[in-house]
Amino acid sequence: MIETAHVNAVIDLVxxxxxSEQIIVELRQQFSEYHFTWCMDDDLEYAEPAIKQxxxxxxxxxxxxxxxRLTIDHDKATGMVLAExxxx
Numbered sequence: 268m269i270e271t272a273h274v275n276a277v278i279d280l281v282x283x284x285x286x287s288e289q290i291i292v293e294l295r296q297q298f299s300e301y302h303f304t305w306c307m308d309d310d311l312e313y314a315e316p317a318i319k320q321x322x323x324x325x326x327x328x329x330x331x332x333x334x335x336r337l338t339i340d341h342d343k344a345t346g347m348v349l350a351e352x353x354x355x
Contacts, residue, residue, distance in 0.1 A: 268341065268342050268343070268344065269301060269327065269341045269344040269345075269346075269347070270341075271341070273298055273301070274318070274325070274341065274347075276297075276298075277294060277298070277325075277347065277349075278318075278320060278325075280293070280294065280297075281320075281323065281349065282320075286305055286322075286323055286349055286351050288305070291303050291304075291305045291349070301344075301345065301346045301347060302328060302330065302345060302346030302347075303346060303347055303348075303349065304328070304346070304347070304348045304349070305348075305349050305350075305351070306348060306349075306350050306351070307350060307351055307353070308323070308324050308350035308351060308352045308353075309353075310350065311324075311326060311337070311348065311350055314326060314337045315339060316339075316350070317338075317339045317341065317344075321352070322351065322352055323349055323350060323351050323352055324349075324350045324352060325347055325348070325349060325350075326347065326348040326350060327339060327340065327341055327343070327344035327346070327347060327348075328344060328345060328346040328347065328348060329343045329344055329345060330345040330346060331343065331345060
């Protein structure tokens, strides 16, 4: 389960600093109980984001079974994919 306060803290950090490898490292250190991945949003074209933030979307990852899968349910989430959105 990912707590709402933690999701809000992640959003605040990304909004203040932008997405970068350094921010992902910082998130992994600050929230070591979660897994973080950074990619481009078009890599996830068939998935629905849990949260849309304009320049990036947040997808929740559920790794409670032997295979990871995307979910929109933060109660089942064990990590986040931060997917950068580029306007064409």
